[in-house]
Amino acid sequence: MDQNWKIETQAVQGNYAPKAAEPRTAAICQSTTFKYDSAEHMAQLFDLDCADPMYTRLGNPTTSVFEEKIALMEGGVAALATSSGQAASAVSILNICKAGQHVVSASTLYGGTYSLFANTLPKMGIEVSFVDPENSIDEMKKAFRADTRCLFAETIGNPGLNILDFEKFSALAKEMGVPLIIDNTLASPFLCRPLELGADIVVHSATKYIDGHGTSVGGVVVDSGKFNWTSDRYPELCEPDKSYHGLRYVEKFGPLAYIIKARAQYMRDLGVTPAPQNSFLFNHGLTTLPLRMERHSFNGLSLAKHLEKHSKVSWVNYPGLESHPSFSATQKYLPKGASGVLTFGIKGGREAGIKFMEACKLIAMVVHVGDARSCVLHPASTTHRQLSEAEQKASGVAPDLIRVSVGIEHIDDIIADVDQALAAS
Numbered sequence: 001m002d003q004n005w006k007i008e009t010q011a012v013q014g015n016y017a018p019k020a021a022e023p024r025t026a027a028i029c030q031s032t033t034f035k036y037d038s039a040e041h042m043a044q045l046f047d048l049d050c051a052d053p054m055y056t057r058l059g060n061p062t063t064s065v066f067e068e069k070i071a072l073m074e075g076g077v078a079a080l081a082t083s084s085g086q087a088a089s090a091v092s093i094l095n096i097c098k099a100g101q102h103v104v105s106a107s108t109l110y111g112g113t114y115s116l117f118a119n120t121l122p123k124m125g126i127e128v129s130f131v132d133p134e135n136s137i138d139e140m141k142k143a144f145r146a147d148t149r150c151l152f153a154e155t156i157g158n159p160g161l162n163i164l165d166f167e168k169f170s171a172l173a174k175e176m177g178v179p180l181i182i183d184n185t186l187a188s189p190f191l192c193r194p195l196e197l198g199a200d201i202v203v204h205s206a207t208k209y210i211d212g213h214g215t216s217v218g219g220v221v222v223d224s225g226k227f228n229w230t231s232d233r234y235p236e237l238c239e240p241d242k243s244y245h246g247l248r249y250v251e252k253f254g255p256l257a258y259i260i261k262a263r264a265q266y267m268r269d270l271g272v273t274p275a276p277q278n279s280f281l282f283n284h285g286l287t288t289l290p291l292r293m294e295r296h297s298f299n300g301l302s303l304a305k306h307l308e309k310h311s312k313v314s315w316v317n318y319p320g321l322e323s324h325p326s327f328s329a330t331q332k333y334l335p336k337g338a339s340g341v342l343t344f345g346i347k348g349g350r351e352a353g354i355k356f357m358e359a360c361k362l363i364a365m366v367v368h369v370g371d372a373r374s375c376v377l378h379p380a381s382t383t384h385r386q387l388s389e390a391e392q393k394a395s396g397v398a399p400d401l402i403r404v405s406v407g408i409e410h411i412d413d414i415i416a417d418v419d420q421a422l423a424a425s
């Protein structure tokens with residue numbers, strides 16, 4: 001039944017149906033361990049023959065509610081919640097890629113993910129090649145190797161705000177025989193469902209729109225259950241796993257193999273587990289996600305249009321504007337809205353950018369996006385200040401660039417705050 005509901009209903013009631021006298025709101029199960037009566041039951045848990053909770057590092061009832069709801073909303077078969085968005089991206093790759101193997105990724109990535117791919121995965125022996133997502137399939141194919149294990153990209157690039165050409169990327173992944181992993185953080189499943197557009201796996205920083213209230217850091221990996229792991233490339237999913245008495249994931253779990261393997265191996269060994277309290281807050285966040293995304297998108301577009309006409313603004317980058325290079329992709333892949341993040345250029349450059357940020361009153365100076373409350377950042381003087389001007393330019397951060405994560409306050413108040421801060425800059 002839940003699969004047939006609209007996403008607004010799934011967000012509120014999906015995959016959580018309490019029985020008589022059970023809590024209407026999925027409660028916080030603040031327990032590390034779970035009690036059992038028989039050695040046989042315990043043995044079943046350890047052999048992965050039974051999905052009951054055993055130890056919170058591997059799974060927890062509050063976290064399961066979050067995992068099942070987000071899997072439903074993304075149209076996947078299963079999900080694995082993690083302690084952060086960074087952990088979700090790392091686990092999504094480590095689950096199918098080991099030292100000596102290779103990943104291809106769009107270059108337009110969140111800075112933390114870029115660093116994971118450019119610095120940390122290579123230290124673990126996994127090389128990543130970056131491709132310009134605007135290039136043709138034939139051009140991007142040149143980056144693939146025999147040992148390439150996946151293709152990675154973001155729905156809405158952060159902070160470039162380019163919209164991914166899903167048709168091109170899913171065709172490329174299919175032709176190269178690898179899964180397409182999509183970071184859907186800035187869009188959320190309300191605005192875009194990558195698994196319906198040819199992606200195989202979705203990751204999120206739940207810290208952003210899923211939480212929506214700036215309370216918790218977390219992440220999640222969702223699997224479509226559709227990728228065929230039985231080619232020679234993914235023996236770790238098909239051949240016996242020594243750490244589980246010779247278990248073969250695909251043979252035993254079919255479409256659930258990828259998520260069960262990620263949980264059994266990476267939650268067990270790395271322990272990047274969300275706290276039950278955070279999962280509780282993500283469940284609350286999901287309940288209102290569709291409503292918030294509508295408002296974020298409306299406010300984002302309204303502010304972008306206002307800024308386009310403002311005499312103190314030299315350029316505006318918002319994928320919902322007709323002037324944006326991704327506008328046709330936005331209409332095709334994000335018809336319900338282009339989310340709440342925009343960037344613009346302030347006349348007067350770096351100095352004016354600092355003054356603007358400091359003059360904002362309603363909009364807070366915060367290193368964050370996806371919050372119900374509006375946030376502003378001048379990257380050149382904050383997140384990217386250690387870089388030289390040339391390095392900043394290479395990473396897409398111009399001295400005049402201001403990033404706003406437009407919240408869900410009334411648009412008139414947001415515009416009034418931006419106008420007074422522009423006047424003060």
Ligand SMILES: Cc1ncc(COP(=O)(O)O)c(C=O)c1O
Nearest residue numbers: 084085086110158185205207218
């Ligand atoms: C698109 C995107 N992916 C991943 C992350 C990393 O998420 P977290 O901060 O939850 O680790 C972020 C954080 O800003 C992000 O914007």
